[in-house]
Structure formats: C-alpha cells, structure tokens
Amino acid sequence: MNYCSHCGSSQLQWMIPKGDHLQRLVCEQCKTIHYQNPRIIAGCLPVWQDKVLLCKRAIEPRYGLWTVPAGFMENGESIEEAAIRETWEEAYAEIDLKSLYMMYSIMRVDQLYVLFRAELKNLNFHAGEESLEVKLFEKNEIPWKDLAFQIVEKTLENYFIDYEQNYFPTHVGKL
Template identity: 35%
Template sequence: MSDRPFCRRCGTLLTERVPAGDHKPRWCCDACSFIDYDNPKIIVACIATVGDRVLWIKRGTPPKQGCWAQPSGFMENGETPEQAAARELFEETGAVIDPAKLNLFLVGSLPAISEVYLVYYGELDDFQVATTDEALEIRLCDESEAPWDQYAYPEVIEATRQFYRDHAKRSYGVYRGRYVDGVNTIERVN
C-alpha cells in the first residue's frame, strides 16, 4: 500500500483495513468514511501524423531521457482522454490537434507498474512544432526512418509497427496490448 497516513478530506490518521464489500486492504478514515483507493494511473499517447510519417520526439526528461517515443503523459483530472492526448502533444512539441479529431488506436496495460495506456492518433493539419524541455528533438519518420533501436519503450514497438501498417493502408483497427511477466501481446479488438 502507499504511504498515506492522513485523510485527504479531513486530516484524520487513516487506518489500514479491508472496507466492507471490498477484497483488498485500503487506507480508511474512521472519522469521515473516506477510502483512499490507490488505483492505476492512466497514461495517454498521441501518434500525430503528417502524410505517411509519424511524429517522434527525443525525450528530454526522465524516464528514458535521450530515447525516442511519441508524445505521452499522465491524464489530468477533469479532462477526457482525447483532451489529454492533445494536451501532451502540445506541451511536448507545440503541435496543435483538435481532440475531436483523435481516434483510439490502443488500450494497453502494464499491471506490474499499475498503468493503463490509451493511445490515440490523428493527422496534423499544420506542422508547426518547437523543441521543449520534454522534447529535445522532433522528427517526422516513416517506418524505415524510425529510431527503433533507441525506442524509449520497447514494450510498445510491436504496437507502433502495427500503427505504421494500418496507416499505410489508411485502415485502422483498435487494439488491446498487454505486457505481463515480460511477455508483450497485441490483438485487434475491432
């Protein structure tokens, strides 16, 4: 369990116990009945395209600083996944994409680190970008030019290659990805 000894609502010292109707120990507040659930984090990624090419960034911040990936980050409270993906793209590259023009490509999970990934894709109308602290370099790459050997997240290489295959045909699926015990699987769900 995480180390959260005080209630975020009322400040009372929390008690670790299994709440009624639950199956796992949680931090519970006996004063206000708040239950502090420690749930997976949601990460969104944005595969932005220009013609046949995909936007890649060289990461400027940990983790995997200096490696290549697509813009991604944690979803914030109060935003839809599409808004979060568009925001991450903008924060990291300055590129603007309308969240309504993003399409779901992959739902993935990494249970070992309690993360859920939502990957969206969309075409950039205007390729206006700038490097940032988070993106030291920005490139548009077709599949043969992509920096596969320097990919920050090798567990999603197959999913990214699948995107290139779908994009070449302009016929896209929605996929489920899993990375469990060192085994990566991707399967089309529609």
C-alpha cells in the first residue's frame, strides 16, 4: 500500500498503535490504521458415492494441477454461499452442503481454508473458466503427485480415512 485508502495521503508509517502490540501501517494524515488480516478461502470437497470431484487448474499459481473448488470469500456473502458459488464457478457443480469438514490455517500465506463436505446433486458438472478439466476420482485414482496444494492432499487423506468409518468430523489444524 503506497497511499491511504481513506484520505489518499502518501504519508504512511509502520508503527505500533497505542494499546496494540503489532506493527501497523498508519496514515499520518488522517490517523487511519490499515489492519492486514488473514484472508478466508471457502470451498468444498464434492463427493459422489465413493468418488471425489477435483478440478484441474487453468490459472496460476499451480496451473495444470488438481485442487478442490475453493476461492476467496467475498464481502456480502456467507461462508456457505461462498463455498457454493466457488463450486459452481469452477466446476458448474450443483451440490448439497453437508458438514464443515476442514478449517485449516495456512500460516505461510496468512489464509484460513474453510472447506465443506458436499454431495453432488447430479453429474452435470463441467469445467468453469478457472478449470481445464473437472473429474471424479476414486481413492486409487487420485493424482497424489499432481495436487496443487498441501491442503488438498490433507483434505483427501482425511476424507478417505473418514469414508471407511462413515464418520466425518470437522478437522481443525494448520499447515
């Protein structure tokens, strides 16, 4: 940030505001404190019988690698709406949201992943603009070496263990 988004001043200074304990970018002109906080990624693990739906990324980063439908939550939508929207945009998949499945802090990039388990309503899915291909995978077909992110790997590992027990708790953790 080079200019204050509140008053347009370029007089921005890193400092610890009174009562705070972390360095913040503060506008010396209008005194606005520009907090920077983790961003929320909302998404789904869509399933159909014993298969899971993955999307092959058509965008950077990790072009050509497989992921679950997920993306940045927007202002004005709930976390469930964001997960459903992302799944539609990336896979044109119609889903029934089930339980909250993964809530993981990704420390390196300051992101919080919130993924729901979701059941596909039908098999009319197809690739959205951000996907090269959208496909159902059985456990033994998962392209483990071509997964886009560690969180995807973790989600799938958990899912196939939980699927055996038919018990799907919420997994909370960090990577």
